[in-house]
Amino acid sequence: xxxxxxxxxxxxxxxxxxxxxxxxxxxxxxxxxxxxxxxxxxxxxxxxxxxxxxxxxxxxxxxxxxxxxxxxxxxxxxxxxxxxxxxxxxxxxxxxxxxxxxxxxxxxxxxxxxxxxxxxxxxxxxxxxxxxxxxxxxxxxxxxxxxxxxxxxxxxxxxxxxxxxxxxxxxxxx
Amino acid sequence: xxxxxxxxxxxxxxxxxxxxxxxxxxxxxxxxxxxxxxxxxxxxxxxxxxxxxxxxxxxxxxxxxxxxxxxxxxxxxxxxxxxxxxxxxxxxxxxxxxxxxxxxxxxxxxxxxxxxxxxxxxxxxxxxxxxxxxxxxxxxxxxxxxxxxxxxxxxxxxxxxxxxxxxxxxxxxx
DNA sequence: GCGTATGTTCAAAAAATATTGAAACATCAG
DNA sequence: CTGATGTTTCAATATTTTTTGAACATACGC
Numbered sequence: 001x002x003x004x005x006x007x008x009x010x011x012x013x014x015x016x017x018x019x020x021x022x023x024x025x026x027x028x029x030x031x032x033x034x035x036x037x038x039x040x041x042x043x044x045x046x047x048x049x050x051x052x053x054x055x056x057x058x059x060x061x062x063x064x065x066x067x068x069x070x071x072x073x074x075x076x077x078x079x080x081x082x083x084x085x086x087x088x089x090x091x092x093x094x095x096x097x098x099x100x101x102x103x104x105x106x107x108x109x110x111x112x113x114x115x116x117x118x119x120x121x122x123x124x125x126x127x128x129x130x131x132x133x134x135x136x137x138x139x140x141x142x143x144x145x146x147x148x149x150x151x152x153x154x155x156x157x158x159x160x161x162x163x164x165x166x167x168x169x170x171x172x173x174x
Numbered sequence: 175x176x177x178x179x180x181x182x183x184x185x186x187x188x189x190x191x192x193x194x195x196x197x198x199x200x201x202x203x204x205x206x207x208x209x210x211x212x213x214x215x216x217x218x219x220x221x222x223x224x225x226x227x228x229x230x231x232x233x234x235x236x237x238x239x240x241x242x243x244x245x246x247x248x249x250x251x252x253x254x255x256x257x258x259x260x261x262x263x264x265x266x267x268x269x270x271x272x273x274x275x276x277x278x279x280x281x282x283x284x285x286x287x288x289x290x291x292x293x294x295x296x297x298x299x300x301x302x303x304x305x306x307x308x309x310x311x312x313x314x315x316x317x318x319x320x321x322x323x324x325x326x327x328x329x330x331x332x333x334x335x336x337x338x339x340x341x342x343x344x345x346x347x348x
Numbered sequence: 349g350c351g352t353a354t355g356t357t358c359a360a361a362a363a364a365t366a367t368t369g370a371a372a373c374a375t376c377a378g
Numbered sequence: 379c380t381g382a383t384g385t386t387t388c389a390a391t392a393t394t395t396t397t398t399g400a401a402c403a404t405a406c407g408c
Contacts, residue, residue, distance in 0.1 A: 027307055030303065034299065035296060035300075037214075037296075038213070038214070040211075042395080054320060056316070061354070062354090071397060096407095098353080107323075118212050122208045122211075146229070150202070152281075218366075248367055254386085271383070354403105357401085357403090359400100360399095362395105363396070364395070366394085368392085370388100371388095375385095378382105
């Protein structure tokens with residue numbers, strides 16, 4: 001579907017008119033959207049990642065916007081998210097001020113980072129809460145069974161908290 | 175805060191007026207809500223589970239509604255969800271037609287079930303898609319790098335698909 | 349330095365999701 | 379059987395999340 005390298009009439013400033021996604025690209029996007037959905041990552045973000053993932057070369061802002069048919073705002077925010085998660089990288093072609101994007105080499109590592117960024121804060125916030133809760137339960141009247149449950153919950157939380165950081169070093173500062 | 179066993183004026187039919195959550199119960203609820211949020215489980219469901227989790231005895235429909243201050247509809251749907259996930263069990267007291275609820279013994283097992291119910295269908299749906307996509311990529315012009323990526327994706331999907339069922343036997347039919 | 353190509357921000361619109369409540373339904377104690 | 383109790387259903391409503399687009403910033407090639 002990509003117009004064979006006919007000299008694009010888009011010299012300088014006219015609308016380049018981007019090719020819509022091929023059937024396979026669209027199907028891959030649906031795959032990523034489904035998976036992303038599980039972790040609450042919005043459709044637009046998954047679509048962007050999918051496009052980069054299926055592209056042989058790095059892709060620039062306008063191409064993303066054009067081929068996916070989404071707004072500038074969404075592209076910008078989506079790239080910000082992916083960038084913050086360390087899931088995409090940008091190259092800058094020499095004489096151009098335009099950035100071109102591609103997926104980070106290891107999808108697996110990206111996923112771990114993503115997971116961590118969702119789970120870790122929750123675990124951290126929870127630690128003191130669970131301490132208070134367990135103490136409260138022990139202090140006042142409370143069935144032994146409930147105390148047992150709560151104690152186990154706290155134990156798990158602590159364990160998860162110490163295990164998580166081992167999975168991968170935190171992304172270095174930018 | 176629970177009214178000491180004074181003879182409840184609620185004989186038969188007057189509004190029982192339930193105690194609001196204690197500070198610790200509320201804090202535990204927030205914990206469950208946060209964790210549930212990661213998987214896209216709604217607040218009301220997490221609150222219900224939390225209440226059962228912190229209760230020494232099984233809790234009935236009206237108590238859930240009363241103490242959490244939520245609508246009948248939400249309680250019913252929430253219990254349905256938890257029941258379907260096998261996260262909650264009901265007992266029926268002898269001379270009463272009312273059901274009383276408590277959390278399934280193993281929270282860990284419940285979580286695995288929940289995870290599976292979210293992830294497995296996505297993986298299953300994706301399998302044929304990924305096959306088509308990889309084939310498509312191989313057929314037409316496509317950079318070797320992209321083909322490699324897609325192939326790996328399919329490999330992972332297949333692996334996850336065969337690993338998941340091993341984690342726990344599927345919940346038996348009701 | 350200027351002016352424009354390139355991105356970002358953010359308030360408002362749209363879409364998706366969750367909750368409510370009243371009516372329908374089911375069941376069992378009498 | 380029957381009626382009151384207990385639960386589910388579902389259309390309407392409320393809430394939350396996502397997307398849009400136009401105004402605003404930035405910086406780079408000229």
